[in-house]
Amino acid sequence: MQALTPYKDAIDIVKEAGGEAFEQCYQCGLCSGTCPWNLVTSFIVRRLIHQAQLGLVDFEDDDLWLCATCGACVARCPRGVEIIDIMRAMRNVVAEVGAAKVPDSLRITAKNIASAGNPQGEAREIRGNWAEESKVKTFTEGTELLYFSCCVPAYDPKVRRIAQATAGILNKAGVDFGILGAKESCCGESIRKAGNESIFQSLANSNIQAFTESGVSKVLVSSPHCYHTFKNEYPALGGNFEVVHTAQYLLELIRDQKLKLTKELNKKVAYQDPCYLGRHNGIYDEPREVLRSIPGLELIELPDSREESICCGGGGGRIWIETKKGERFSDLRLEQAIEAGAEILAVACPYCMLNFDDSVLTMDKGEIIEIRDISELVWGAI
């Protein structure tokens, strides 16, 4: 028999890493019951928190890397425990204090981001290449709007269409905008959630410096993750910029009649609430409004939507970790969408796009349903 003893140093180390919220937890287990992982496998969130309370976290445990930081548990938690902070702190103890080994894929990603400023490890110089066809200028002092595409559309040819559609729309609407190209770095939101606090800090500082030097005051983003960190995390580091997500900005353009949506799209469309736009930032209505403005489009609601939305599985650094077939939330969600009769699943986040595109492919549903970013749908309707 082996008895355990609470280990004070280990309690403190998680606290110091920013996880002190575990002190508020009264172990009711509502988080486990709410967590989408338990729709596909087992993930006892509460147990991890209890281990943190007693300093008995097994840092080798793969469970540490499961949380997609979707925030469903935090929204319901009866004590308001910031569970994501606890997860982040425990990962930080692995990633930066070296308590155990970081999963390989994450380690490589972290290295890429640290050296190249993007998770793909691509050259900085080609970050702006997507924009060549779209005739996008470089942001200079006096330009009104900075468009920050996110690394995924910038480098991933499969997802590039988001950035290109957005640029097309902006040009059409006569918006004075530009990109910073090689001066941009990854926003750092996800690598921070994966525990790499220092990488996040240097990314954030470099972006803040680049934005400030170029005289940026307003940033348009395609990714809710960029949105979240620019809006809620950068100010603490001295970066105060006005941030808008395409869903909000497109609605503004439509309302101000700078965009006229005339081409019909006679399809049933379901909308996936991205966790970082919805639960984390309370933006539910704008993307739906945008979709409803497209003539002919029939908007349908998925069974678990808005506050109850199920995550695509891509947050918290999970986008860089392989999820086993049969355990992918995006597969579940795609089935829900198909069952609800959707012909298009509209997304508003590049991570959602990656995950759902993959689900369509691996589940062989390409004939029944397609994945489209809201910007693409709007672009198609002009």
Added chain:
Amino acid sequence: MSEFEPSILCFACNWCSYAAADIAGTSRIHYPPNVRLLRVMCSGMVDAEYVMKALEAGFDGVMVAGCHIGDCHYISGNIKAQEMVTRLKKLLHILGLEDERLMLKWIATSEGPIFAETIKEYVEQLKKLGPSPFRKELVT
């Protein structure tokens, strides 16, 4: 020269903060002797004139301590105190006094340790700030 020791006048509400100071006493929680307590029946009883007088008389800091919002023995006296302090701070600002010279704090009866801690922190804060400009005028 010995270190500057700021003097503090604390208007303490009879029902909470004054009682909290009593608890600090019965629990023998020590705090710096720089503070003088003046018991009032409610923080809402403290007139701006009293605060001004205290600053003129040479106190480096004045603290108004009352019950937490919602707990005032007279329902809303502490809200009135809050309004008075906000108004007076603007005036003090014009007169060139630092914001910290006037402090408003809610301390419940049971919060003896918090009372002691508050005094400690306030003394430190005022030490950093140095003697009140009013006090210097007094000296010269």
Added chain:
Amino acid sequence: MGGNITAEALDRDERRIGVYICHCGLNIADTVDVEAVANYAGTLNSVAVARDYRFMCSDPGQDLIKNDIKELNLNRVVVASCSPRMHEPTFRKACEAASLNPYLFEMANIREDCSWVHDDREVATQKAKALVRAAVARVYYNDPLEIKEIPFNPDTLVVGGGIAGIQAALEIADSEHKVYLVERDPSIGGHMIQLDKTFPTLDCSQCILTPKMAAVGAHPYIELLSYSEVEEVSGFVGAFKVKVRKKARYVDEDKCTGCGLCQEKCPWTADSEYDVGLSKRKAIYTPFAQAIPNVPVIDRDSCAYFLKGKCRACEKFCETGAIDFEQVDQFIELEVGAIILATGYDAFDPSTISQYGYGIYDNVITGLQFERLSAATGPTGGEIRLKDGRKPESVAIIHCVGSRDQNYHEYCSRVCCMYGLKVAHIVKDKTNADVYEMYIDMRCFGEGYEEFYKRVSEEGVNFIRGKVAKVTDKAVSEEEEGKLVVICEDTLLGSIIRVPVDMVVLCIALEARSDAEEVARKFIISRRADGFFLERHVKLDPVATPSDGVLIAGCCQGPKDIPDTVVQASAAAARVLAMISKGRVTLEASVSHVNEDLCIGCGRCEELCEFHAPKVGIYEKPMPVSRVNEALCKGCGACAVACPTGAISIKHFKPEQILAMVDALAET
């Protein structure tokens, strides 16, 4: 003992202050050089004598003061000892005994404020001197204040006729003092009359309550005002004036014999409040058979005559002609000495927790609805039945619904664990269904409660520790088909568990009445952050409120079970009886005072006073001025601060007194 009499201060009209420094054994003397302080005090302006003594609060200590007052003609006294919150009353009495007005006394706190919190003897002595200096400076300006008394009205108002109000009313009335019991509903009884059995003894709720209700109805000293609400309260302890609205019943209470024919004949129905929507009642109804008073009311919102101008069936059948469609609300003015608030609680509405499916799935019900199902007087005659009439084969009981959850109520509702166990027992007893209790912690603290928990465990109830995440009808296996599936983490197993059941009972929270804010404002009391009425002191005075003469009892002060409710109601009654027995009330002497020569009648004082004490009007002068009703004033001082002309001051807290202290404390 040291003494020091200053010779020059023997002039008769002068202030002649006696100062007494207490050693408090070694409590003060250990840290403060008491003798030095006494010597110092002797040098202060107007001080006639200054002494130090071992225990000032002892009889010889007090005698010292009394003798000096007489022999040295002292007209002011200062004692430097412990906190005034401790011994101010003691020394004030000593002064009074020597014919010195007690308000000419002042205290300096050199123990809690000085010797107990500092250790450097020199510094502490210095501070003690300052505190004494300030007390002397203040007492110089103290005025003698008149202590006023008024007779206490021995009649009492009780608001709310649940078990709390019933208990309090009966205890006061039994001592042959008049009680007005105001109940908002058509009948008294409150929530307790809806309950089936009561934990932990399982005695029948109605059987123990109805005799008390009948006693209220028949009591010669109780005037029951049912279907009534308090409109306005004015006055103060000992002499409150209360205006009550008696809502129109459309039935003449004197003529009605309670035969029930009208209800039988009435063709119109609405959801029964008593059965929490599980059955229907008529448009003319008594909420339940044993109602007190046994006189129906007509509900305008469901009566066809009021809605469409046609029907009057009840009128046709009433043999005594008691139906009166012309009745209007009546207003009754009462005068009482004390008020007991016993307005109880609201049951939490669980439909806001959408994931539990209340209001979506038929067989998700609240604990209160379960009580009605299980009661012999309920819609199923006491049979536990699903909506479709089947007997449930399995039941889940979900704890802490709306309690212990900062998204709803952060507090624990204190009765839910126990009524959850009670539900489990009744289900087992009546249906032998499988029972699952999903709890977070089991709180079984009362007499016989833990034993009841054991008993229920032995009946084969399954306990699952975990807060339920979801109730759904989406089956993922065959055995879940057609069932409600309760999903949570079983935190003791450390795995997610899905329990298919036929019925889900939600142990809903007890919350403050939706109109608690309005009621609190009417009676000038405060509420806690959780919405319940605030007691004067959590531990030492849980039945009084900041408003003298207004007491609280039962669940309006916070969730509690029936035994605790009854205890608090009895305590409130005892408080009232004590006031009645004394027969007089002493009014606060340190109250607001208006200098009418300075007052411009602007009315700011009247506007901001929470106690309605100042009133602007034309009194002796031709111009309007403010005058303070001293009986209402609590002496908080807000008006004095707000007065633009400085016309208002608070007796015993005059600006001279406070400014003198500020100056004296600033001196080094």
